Amino acid sequence: MKNKAEEFVIGLEIHLALNTKSKLFCGCSTNISGVEPNSLCCPTCLGLPGSKPRVNKRAIDFGIMVAKALNCEINPRMFFSRKSYFYPDMPKNFQISQYELPLAKGGYLKISEKKIGIRRIQIEEDPGRLIHVGGDITSAEYVLVDYNRSGIPLLEIVTEPDFTSTGEVKEFLSKLSMILQYLGAYDPKKEASMRIDANISMGGGRVEVKNITGFKAVESALSYEIIRQRNIMRRGGKVVRETRHFDPVSNTTRSLRAKEMEEDYGFILDTDLAEVAIDEKWIKDLENKIPELPDERVRRFVEEYKISERNAKVIVYTDKAFADFFEKCCEIYDKPTQVANWMVTDLLKSLNYNKISIDESEVEPEGFVEILKMIDEGKISGRIGKELVKRYVASGKNPREIVEEEDLTVLRGREELEEVVKKVLKENKNAVEDYRKGNKKAIEFLIGKALAKTGGRADPKLLREILLEFLK
Numbered sequence: 001m002k003n004k005a006e007e008f009v010i011g012l013e014i015h016l017a018l019n020t021k022s023k024l025f026c027g028c029s030t031n032i033s034g035v036e037p038n039s040l041c042c043p044t045c046l047g048l049p050g051s052k053p054r055v056n057k058r059a060i061d062f063g064i065m066v067a068k069a070l071n072c073e074i075n076p077r078m079f080f081s082r083k084s085y086f087y088p089d090m091p092k093n094f095q096i097s098q099y100e101l102p103l104a105k106g107g108y109l110k111i112s113e114k115k116i117g118i119r120r121i122q123i124e125e126d127p128g129r130l131i132h133v134g135g136d137i138t139s140a141e142y143v144l145v146d147y148n149r150s151g152i153p154l155l156e157i158v159t160e161p162d163f164t165s166t167g168e169v170k171e172f173l174s175k176l177s178m179i180l181q182y183l184g185a186y187d188p189k190k191e192a193s194m195r196i197d198a199n200i201s202m203g204g205g206r207v208e209v210k211n212i213t214g215f216k217a218v219e220s221a222l223s224y225e226i227i228r229q230r231n232i233m234r235r236g237g238k239v240v241r242e243t244r245h246f247d248p249v250s251n252t253t254r255s256l257r258a259k260e261m262e263e264d265y266g267f268i269l270d271t272d273l274a275e276v277a278i279d280e281k282w283i284k285d286l287e288n289k290i291p292e293l294p295d296e297r298v299r300r301f302v303e304e305y306k307i308s309e310r311n312a313k314v315i316v317y318t319d320k321a322f323a324d325f326f327e328k329c330c331e332i333y334d335k336p337t338q339v340a341n342w343m344v345t346d347l348l349k350s351l352n353y354n355k356i357s358i359d360e361s362e363v364e365p366e367g368f369v370e371i372l373k374m375i376d377e378g379k380i381s382g383r384i385g386k387e388l389v390k391r392y393v394a395s396g397k398n399p400r401e402i403v404e405e406e407d408l409t410v411l412r413g414r415e416e417l418e419e420v421v422k423k424v425l426k427e428n429k430n431a432v433e434d435y436r437k438g439n440k441k442a443i444e445f446l447i448g449k450a451l452a453k454t455g456g457r458a459d460p461k462l463l464r465e466i467l468l469e470f471l472k
């Protein structure tokens with residue numbers, strides 16, 4: 001049973017790689033995937049003496065847009081500080097970050113019926129990447145360092161400790177990720193583009209779990225940590241304040257070190273970088289560029305296309321391309337409710353089964369709509385339609401072609417169907433008996449059998465008619 005002392009709150013620090021072409025303080029490319037280690041570095045992102053960092057305006061633009069979308073107040077003065085620490089991922093022994101004044105503060109993001117407070121948003125540079133060979137962070141034989149990632153702009157978003165369940169964390173992160181994608185500020189397909197530190201406080205103790213990568217891992221890390229802390233308290237122990245590391249292989253967390261306080265880092269102003277003034281005009285110009293965001297899109301889908309709110313949410317929150325796909329289908333086929341129903345059931349199921357997104361598949365609005373049209377025309381049965389969605393997602397082959405080539409059109413010949421029904425009645429004497437004894441549901445079973453015999457091509461209405469006649 002849950003008692004009061006076991007209640008917990010969670011706060012997040014989310015690091016998102018901003019989708020800029022070049023790094024935060026130099027012209028090196030951020031396109032590091034599949035590139036030879038340490039090949040995209042220069043004196044600035046390595047922090048060599050005499051290097052001259054200059055801030056990437058696009059990163060600040062993205063930061064301002066995200067801050068506005070999250071209802072934050074933007075500080076008119078922006079400057080950077082050096083966060084000093086000694087670690088192999090930082091060759092210059094400090095990370096350029098923000099401390100005294102963040103880019104923005106005091107916002108919120110609404111999830112379900114709850115607002116999650118945003119404490120601060122700041123811009124900082126990513127450190128290099130450590131590769132632990134022969135083990136993980138606590139057991140590796142040796143460590144390699146790749147500085148390609150060093151200097152990539154990160155947006156750090158710090159929430160208030162407003163989460164009271166892992167479900168809320170998941171909903172928040174999915175919504176946040178979606179908003180940033182709509183702003184073009186973030187690409188979830190880039191490796192480790194979202195990294196999270198989570199603070200969990202229960203019964204007075206506060207534990208920070210560091211470097212959780214991606215959505216799924218957050219849920220596992222938090223679930224493990226909540227159970228671990230509960231167990232300590234049930235045994236009468238006390239949760240100690242510490243920093244822990246999440247191991248995605250074993251889905252557990254391990255103690256790294258006693259939690260450092262902010263003061264443990266020597267923060268000093270970075271005098272190599274000039275202060276940036278963010279005036280009203282800059283903010284207004286960017287505000288005007290903010291596109292329709294996911295929640296507004298859901299509302300519009302309900303109003304404009306008259307689809308259910310549930311369907312609108314599934315379509316919008318699956319991903320942006322999925323919602324674009326819906327609108328393209330509606331442009332060429334005037335039955336939004338049908339499009340929505342088929343998208344959130346059969347299409348989504350097939351995409352998930354094949355582990356691809358709509359833009360990774362070969363499915364086009366034209367081909368998808370063809371399936372619905374063929375059902376409208378009475379050319380194929382709904383059951384064949386479902387089959388076609390599966391095959392279209394798996395092979396990319398045009399559904400109308402599949403129907404023509406394999407002759408999947410609806411069987412209309414009454415005589416042909418009567419033959420099928422006769423056979424089914426003969427083979428399923430028990431069901432026939434049941435039906436005659438008053439179990440009217442037995443007819444559904446018989447229809448199913450008859451449909452299967454025709455490979456799903458029969459018109460179920462006609463089948464029912466014939467069956468009823470024969471059963472009289």
Ligand SMILES: [Zn+2]
Pocket residue numbers: 023026027028040041042043044045046151
């Ligand atoms: Zn560089």
